[in-house]
Amino acid sequence: MRNFRIVIQYEGTRYQGWQRQGTTQNTLQGKFEALLSKIAGTPVEIQASGRTDAGVHALGQTANFHMNTELSCEELLDKLNQYLPEDVAVISCQEAAPRFHARLNAVGKTYCYRIHNSKIPAVFDRRLVWQIEQQLDVDAMKTAAKYLVGTHDFAAFTSAKNKKKSTVRSIESILFEQNGADIRISFRGDGFLFHMVRILTGTLVEVGLGVRRPEEIAAILDGKDRQKAGMLAPASGLCLMEVYYQ
Template sequence: MNYRLDIQYDGTRYGGWQKQKDTDNTIQGKIEDVLSRMCETPVTIQGAGRTDAGVHARGQVANAHMDTDKSCEEICAYLNHYLPEDIEILQVRQAAERFHSRLNAREKVYQYRIAAGFHKNVFERKYQCPLHENLDIDAMREAAGFLEGTHDFKSFCSNKKMKKSSIRTLHCIEIQETEQEICITYTGDGFLYNMVRILTGTLIEVGRGVRKSETMTALLESCDRKNAGFTAPARGLTLLEVRY
């Protein structure tokens, strides 16, 4: 039977989503360990988004083929009983046999939070990038407009060896500003390695005035990572939702 898992985590303590050979300090590793113990046989899960070390998720989705007599509610309770307190399984449900959390994902939503204002908020410090500068939000919104749409996003990808297509569609970049925070929400059909963090670093540089919004088109066309902005810190990033 194929199961879909909806997962929330505080990524601060972890080496990212994806299981690594030399360490099990990953979200995927933690969940697989508990499921393998439950099923008394190795279980592999597929995550929809391979979040980096330190990146958080409110609505990560994974799927796993498992053989168990437990109900979905029982699997969910078992996982939450044995998982650490910074990982929570929100829901477990049966999925179609061919459902694949990553390959079937139609749209993903990421959110990047930047601490604004003079003071940091100690309660949000692990979920915001501390910037505390005045950014030109109008210029950032203008730049975001140039980035929306279907483009080759190679300039915004850290993986130099990437051989597959780097064409993606960014449906929407929404920038919201409050006294305490600037929040950038990215909705798209898929994201390259570090893409949201490089987009954010580039938009911050536009907000600082060191980069003009009109240069975004040339930046996209250059297909060269070196022309884009810095990679914004992981802690500000959260995978909000995966849509099917």
């Protein structure tokens, strides 16, 4: 049984997230498993580095699957892209070590959140951004972000209900890039909790709007209470950029 490692791009607007669900066929995992099973002639399961939410995009999602096939990696890549929907693409395919697992072996990820800070709609990027009309104080957001970098208990910044799993994560960097109305916030860390990047972004935006002071971030972290953190930013602005492996 060969183990394949692929890197995927998708515009997640019309999908109910990555993870397969019993109530809908409209998930990315479901699409891939149906296609791979058809190619193999037998059921195939695929595992991704993480479960992106409904509406979230990916520029570099990594996944792996085991399959018996005579196809080369290049032939398999071509066949996948031939039948995948136009808003999904496989950009690389290679054979991996038998025990490689896209989720369990991942050591870090970078997410990017895009904000369109203007009263004028971003017509061509409307599915990829969060439009905020009120002018944001990006310098205040940068100051607030410094409190989040490092190893912390991010219990206040997740919607996860399971209290038994650790909520300690390490954020290596939070970088801002602004070009006119386009603001991009890149989060790099060892892993992210359910809704974590979107809640971090929503909290930073509230700082940018003057609703919160940057210094409040420390107290939110210490309080470990989801109700004390900011809003959940829309899925549309979030994109998984890259997954890192040793």
